[in-house]
Structure formats: C-alpha cells, structure tokens
Amino acid sequence: MKQEKWSSQFGFVMAAAGSAVGLGNIWKFPYIAGQNGGAVFIIIYVVLLAALGVPLLISEMAIGRSTRSNPIGACRKISKKCGFIGLFGILGAFFILSYYCVMGGLIIRYFLQYLMGGLDTGAEEFYTSVTQSTSEPIIYSVIFTLICAVIVVRGISGGIEKISRIFMPALIILMIILMIRGLTLSGGTEGAKFFLVPQKIDLKELPSITVSAMGQVFFSLSLGMGTLITYGAYLDKSASIPKAAVYIPLIDLAVALLAGLTVLPAVFSYGIEPSAGSGMIFIALPRVFGEISGGVLFGAAFFLLVFFAAVTSAISLIEVIVSYISQRFSLGRGASSAAACTLAAAASIPVSLSFGRLSDIKIFGMNIYDLVNFISDAILMPLGALGICLLCGYLWGKGKAVQEAGIKSRTGRFLYTASVKYTAPIMITVIFLTALFNM
Ligand code: TRP
DSSP states (O other): OTTOOOSSHHHHHHHHHHHHSSHIIIIIHHHHHHHTTTHHHHHHHHHHIIIIIHHHHHHHHHHHHHHOSOHHHHHHHHSGGGHHHHHHHHHHHHHHHHHHHHHHHHHHHHHHHHHTTSOSSOHHHHHHHHHHOSHHHHHHHHHHHHHHHHHHHTOIIIIIIHHHHHHHHHHHHHHHHHHHHHHTSTTHHHHHHHHHSOOOOOGGGHHHHHHHHHHHHHHHTTOSSSHHHHHHTTOOTTSOHHHHHHHHHHHHHHHHHHHHHHHHHHHHHTTOOTTOGGGIIIIIHHHHHHHSTTHHHHHHHHHHHHHHHHHHHHHHHHHHHHHHHHHHTTOOHHHHHHHHHHHHHHHHHHHHHTTTTTTTOOBTTBOHHHHHHIIIIIIIHHHHHHHHHHIIIIISOTTHHHHHHTOOSHHHHHHHHHIIIIIHHHHHHHHHHHHHHTO
8 A cells, every 4th residue: 555656647636636526516516606696606716716725735735745644644743643633534534425425326326217218207206205215325325335445446546546537537528518508508598697797796695605615615625634635645756736736626616617507507597596405406407307308318418427526536535544444454455445435335324314214313403414414514624624724834844834845936835824824724714613603
C-alpha cells in the first residue's frame, strides 16, 4: 500500500475530480440553486469556490503528500495531539457513505427501470414504492457497494484512477447531449435564464443563500473529510498542487452548471417549480422523460451518467476508510477493502429502511436518513475543515504548508495564508453555527 501512486498528474486530477463530481453536482446543485434564487446563488457559489474551496483543497493535498498517511496519522504527524481532526474525517466519510450507497442504489434501480422500458406508474408513485419497500433499497445499495468494492480492491492507479479516466469523460459527453435536449424543450430556455440571469432577490435572503452555497462548496469539492488527504498521500512530489487545485474546482463547477442547465430547463418547461426540492431528479425529471419522445432512452442515459458520478465519489469515501484500516491494522488492500465495504453496506441498511419500515424512528425530530446527513454535512464536515485550517494556518511550522504545496507567487502565498488563517475559519464557523441554530 505504501508504494501505491497515481500514474500521472492527469490521472490524479481525474480521480480527484471524480471524487468531487458526484450526486452533489447532479442531484443537489440544481435543486439547491433552484431553492436559493438561481443565478444569484451561482455567483456567490463561484466566489466561495475560489475563496474557500481552493485554499482548502491545497491544504488537504499538501498534508496528504507531506505525511503519506491516512487522515488520522497525517494530522498526528503535523501536530501530535491533533489525530482527532483526522478522526472527524474518517467518521464523516463513513456517515456520508451510509447514505451515498443508498442513493447510488436508487440510481441503479432507476437506470434498470429505464433500460426495461421506463416507469410503469406515475413518477411520484414509483419513487414512493421504491424508497418505501423493505428489501429493494437494501439490495440495490449492497449492489452499489459491491461495484465500488471491485474498483477499490484493484488499488490506486489500477482501480480508482483507471475507472475515473473512463467515467469522467463519458459523463461529460452524456451531459452535453442531455443538456442540448433540455435546452431545446419548448420553454426550456426559461429555465436556463432563471439559472444564468440574476433576478432581484430579497436582501434578507442573502445570508441563508450564502450559508447554503458554502455548505455546497464543501460537499461538492469533497472537503473536510480527509478524502484529499488520502488522495494526496499517493501524489508524486513532482506533481503541481496549485495547478490541481485550479483544475479540480473548474471541472466540478462545469459539471454542476451542465447539470443545472439540463435539469432546470426540463423542470421549467413542464411547469414544475424550481424550488421542487430533493425530488427534482427522481420525480420531476421522470415526469419529463415520460412525455418527451425518446424519453426512455434519455432517462436511461441520464441515470447512467449519475451512476458514473456516484461511483467515482463513493470510491473516494471508501478509500479514506481503506487507507486507515490498512495502516492501523497492517492489513493488505484486499482485506481492508472488504472490511471497509462491509462496514459501508451494513451502515446503509438502517438508512435504506428510514423511508419505509423505520420511518417512525425519529431522533431530534429527524428520521435516520436526515440524521446521518445532519451529522456528516452539518457537524463533521465543518469541524474537519476547521481542523485543517488550524493545522495549516497555525500548527504546522511556519510556511510549511506553502512550501509543500509549492505556491510560488507572492500574491498566491499571501492569499492562501490569509484564507487558511482568517477568512476560511471565520466563514466555516458561521456556517456551523447557523446550521446548528436552524436545527
Ligand atoms: N463530492 C461528492 C459529491 O459532490 C461527495 C463526496 C465524496 C464527499 N467524497 C466526499 C463529500 C468527502 C464530502 C467529503 O457528490
């Protein structure tokens, strides 16, 4: 495991972009943008991507490459008492994985349904019957986890990198085709306009839009959970971290925008509200596929591309756990992958059941799905990210992070340092507290 490496800088960027591009871009981004005023949200999102996303990406990659360790070991090597920061990451990866596998399973279910000729009932009934069933969500999330296991067990360059090099370009090509279809639906350009041309918003909404945008930046770039520490640990010293920290957000943003331009025009042209929420791709889009000519084919293509995106993200979460188990217990890749995937599959069972059989179980007023989401996205992710700022801004020797990252320009060094020391921690603290008080 220690000798494993990405085969090239390009391979690393594809794998890291594969981790970033996921359900966050295709499922969450369009509906969160829809709920938060469209174009205004996007402008704020882009600013935060540059101001927070880039410095945190650089920090995680630098920590990983310098320590060549799993997140706990890495944080400990930087500062002896700080192993707990890495622990937030590993726990967070585990919690995200527990619902990510369920969503991945749901995507497989939809894809198969379109392969077999499309939905046989209304979109809403189909969604309810699939999610509320007892066995189906479990079976499909286990299938999804097994597919990921097969990739992870093949290692870094032969598994994760190889699959990302195939899936990422395939995903982008499919998205472009679907976007053209979306935009050419009658009334489709209205959706694009909502998405791209800023409208007047109530200024009172600005803080909540900013908080949603920040959370989305972190989730979408896979920050705060040790993913990029783990991926950085396999990165060659000659690779350029600053370049990777520019390419990864650009690819991630491009896919999010493409997804928005595919989903929102379709939603608009069928008179569905842009604030339709999390059912957007599972309920609103299938309604559209049910009405347009060739809809079954487009439905299958759409869910195939979401599947590609979900797999390359889930394997990055699994790899965080694999790297920890293999180093902590000195196990080989086979055994640690099997352990990590078994844990993930087991954790996905209660989440699978939280829409049906276990829907009555409420903890702090949340069902199990909402609870794991809350623990990972609202608690562990901001704490992990705050920890990374603390390590790179204060605890790692002076200038060490900048040196490892190889930031050459003076302005770059200044902006990076200002961000990890001040801007990022302040903003993250604000999201964290806002989310807690809105609970
Ligand atoms: N970024 C992925 C998405 O957009 C999800 C993801 C993968 C993630 N690894 C992560 C989120 C680590 C937070 C932390 O769907």
